[in-house]
Amino acid sequence: MEHSSLQAKTLLGGFEAPAIxxxxxxxxxxxxxxxxxxxxxxxxxxxxxxxxxxxxxxxxTLCDTDTPVYLAGAADTPAIRAWLAFHTGAPLVGRSECMxxxxxxxxxxxxxxxxxxxxxxxxxxxxxIVESAELTPNGPMLTGPGIKDSAQLSLPDxxxxxxxxxxxxxxxxxxxxxxxxLAALPRTTEVSECMSQ
Amino acid sequence: MSEYNxxxxxxxxxxxxxxxxxxxxxxxxxxxxxxxxxxxxxYGWGTxxxxxxxxxxxPDDRFKVIDQGADDTxxxxxxRSFFERTANVATTTATEDASVIQTRHRIPEDTLTEDQVLVxxxxxxxxxxxxxxxxxxxxxxHSLEExxxxxxxxxxxxxxxxxxxxxxxxxxxxxxxxxMDPSPIPKFDNPKLDDMAAIQLFGAGREQRIYALPPYxxxxxxxxxxxxxxxxxxxxxxxxxxxxxxxxxEVIVDDAGGRMFCCSDTDYCSxxxxxxxxxxxxxxxxxxx
Numbered sequence: 213m214e215h216s217s218l219q220a221k222t223l224l225g226g227f228e229a230p231a232i233x234x235x236x237x238x239x240x241x242x243x244x245x246x247x248x249x250x251x252x253x254x255x256x257x258x259x260x261x262x263x264x265x266x267x268x269x270x271x272x273t274l275c276d277t278d279t280p281v282y283l284a285g286a287a288d289t290p291a292i293r294a295w296l297a298f299h300t301g302a303p304l305v306g307r308s309e310c311m312x313x314x315x316x317x318x319x320x321x322x323x324x325x326x327x328x329x330x331x332x333x334x335x336x337x338x339x340x341i342v343e344s345a346e347l348t349p350n351g352p353m354l355t356g357p358g359i360k361d362s363a364q365l366s367l368p369d370x371x372x373x374x375x376x377x378x379x380x381x382x383x384x385x386x387x388x389x390x391x392x393x394l395a396a397l398p399r400t401t402e403v404s405e406c407m408s409q
Numbered sequence: 410m411s412e413y414n415x416x417x418x419x420x421x422x423x424x425x426x427x428x429x430x431x432x433x434x435x436x437x438x439x440x441x442x443x444x445x446x447x448x449x450x451x452y453g454w455g456t457x458x459x460x461x462x463x464x465x466x467x468p469d470d471r472f473k474v475i476d477q478g479a480d481d482t483x484x485x486x487x488x489r490s491f492f493e494r495t496a497n498v499a500t501t502t503a504t505e506d507a508s509v510i511q512t513r514h515r516i517p518e519d520t521l522t523e524d525q526v527l528v529x530x531x532x533x534x535x536x537x538x539x540x541x542x543x544x545x546x547x548x549x550x551h552s553l554e555e556x557x558x559x560x561x562x563x564x565x566x567x568x569x570x571x572x573x574x575x576x577x578x579x580x581x582x583x584x585x586x587x588x589m590d591p592s593p594i595p596k597f598d599n600p601k602l603d604d605m606a607a608i609q610l611f612g613a614g615r616e617q618r619i620y621a622l623p624p625y626x627x628x629x630x631x632x633x634x635x636x637x638x639x640x641x642x643x644x645x646x647x648x649x650x651x652x653x654x655x656x657x658x659e660v661i662v663d664d665a666g667g668r669m670f671c672c673s674d675t676d677y678c679s680x681x682x683x684x685x686x687x688x689x690x691x692x693x694x695x696x697x698x
Contacts, residue, residue, distance in 0.1 A: 234424075278425065334439060
C-alpha cells in the first residue's frame with residue numbers, strides 16, 4: 213500500500229505540457245539569472261515534499277541524463293530521488309562531480325567542494341539550487357551586471373558570496389527557490405552589507 | 410504545427426542550449442561551447458541564432474527577425490516563417506511590439522526595453538580567430554586575459570590607414586574581462602551594446618558557441634587614448650525618410666552609377682515616413698536626386 217502511494221507520487225507532479233511549460237519556466241529562470249536579485253514567479257511542477265514548486269520547475273527545465281545532480285541533506289529522500297529519476301533521469305552524484313546541487317543553504321555548505329570551472333572552461337561549474345524559507349527584496353545590497361543601480365535580496369550569507377565573486381571568472385551560480393518564486397545570484401554579482409540598515 | 414515539437418528542437422536539445430545560455434549570462438562575454446544541431450537551413454544562415462531563439466521562445470512571445478536591419482529580406486522572412494510554422498508564435502516587424510528580436514548584423518535604431526530579448530546570429534564568435542587560428546591557443550589567451558595581439562591589430566590599422574579602419578565586428582571588452590566579438594554589426598551600433606536594458610544573446614551555430622550580455626552590462630569598444638573609438642556612419646541622410654541619426658545602407662538604383670543612401674532599419678524608416686518625414690530621394694519629391 214505504502215509502496216503504491218509512493219509510486220503514484222513519483223509519477224505525478226511533472227509538467228503536463230513539457231514543451232510549453234518548460235519554455236515558460238526557462239524564461240523565468242533566464243530573467244532571474246540575467247537580473248540578479250529580482251524575484252520571479254514560476255509554476256507547473258509539484259515535486260514531493262519538502263521540495264518547493266520552484267525548485268521542481270528548475271529541475272524539470274534544466275536537468276536530464278546529461279546533468280549529474282547532488283541532493284544535499286533533507287533534499288535527499290527516497291521520494292525525491294524517485295521523482296527526479298522518473299521525470300529527469302539525472303544521475304545522482306557527490307558534490308564534487310555535480311552540475312546542479314539542491315538543498316537548503318545549511319545542507320549545501322561548505323561551498324568549497326563544488327566544481328567552480330577551469331580557467332579555460334569557467335562554464336564547467338556547478339549551479340546551486342538553494343531552497344529558502346524566505347525570499348524577499350530586502351537584505352544585502354547587490355551590484356553588478358544585470359542590475360541597473362543596485363538591488364536587494366534576502367541572502368543567507370554575505371561573506372560566502374563575496375568569496376565566490378572573488379573567484380571570477382570561475383565560481384558558482386545560485387538559484388534561490390521559495391514556494392513558487394525564484395531569484396538568482398550569478399558569480400558576477402557583488403554582495404555587500406546594505407548601508408541603509 | 411502538430412508535426413513539430415514546439416519550436417522545432419527536441420526538449421533535450423533545448424535543455425542543453427538553455428544551460429549554455431544561463432552560464433553565458435553568468436560569465437558575460439565568455440563563449441560557452443554547446444552541441445549545435447543541424448537545422449533545416451545551411452550554416453551561415455543563422456543556425457546559431459535560430460537555436461537560441463528556439464530555446465527561449467514561448468507561445469506568448471511576439472517575434473521579429475531582421476537581416477541587416479531589414480524585415481523583408483530572404484533570411485529574415487524565412488526565419489520568421491520558420492517559427493510561425495514550428496512554434497505558432499506571433500510575429501511583427503515593429504521593433505517596439507516585439508518581445509524577442511533575432512538579428513543578423515544590426516541593432517535596431519529604437520532603444521530596446523527590459524521586456525525584450527535580442528538574439529544575434531554570429532558567424533565567427535572568436536574575436537582572436539583571424540589573429541590566431543588555433544582554438545587551443547585562443548582559449549588560453551582568454552583564460553590569461555592576453556589580449557595584446559588585438560591591440561596590435563588595431564595599431565596596425567592606424568599605422569596603415571591613419572585611423573582604426575575596422576568598421577564592423579569591432580572588438581569590445583565586457584566588464585573589464587573578456588574581449589568579445591559583437592558579431593558583424595557596424596561599429597555604429599557598438600555604443601548600443603553598453604548598458605542595454607534588454608538581454609543580449611549570441612548564437613554561433615557552425616562554431617558551436619553561445620555567449621551573452623545581461624542587461625546593464627559594461628561593454629567598451631577597444632581603442633587607444635590618442636585614437637579613441639568613434640561610431641561612424643555614411644556622412645549622408647536617408648534618401649527616403651531624411652533621418653540623419655540612423656545607420657545608412659548605400660543602394661545602387663540604376664545602371665548609370667546612380668545611388669542613394671537609406672536607413673538600414675526598415676521599421677524605423679517606414680515609421681518615420683508614415684509620420685510625414687521625407688528624404689531627398691522620396692518618390693514624388695521635388696528634390697529627388
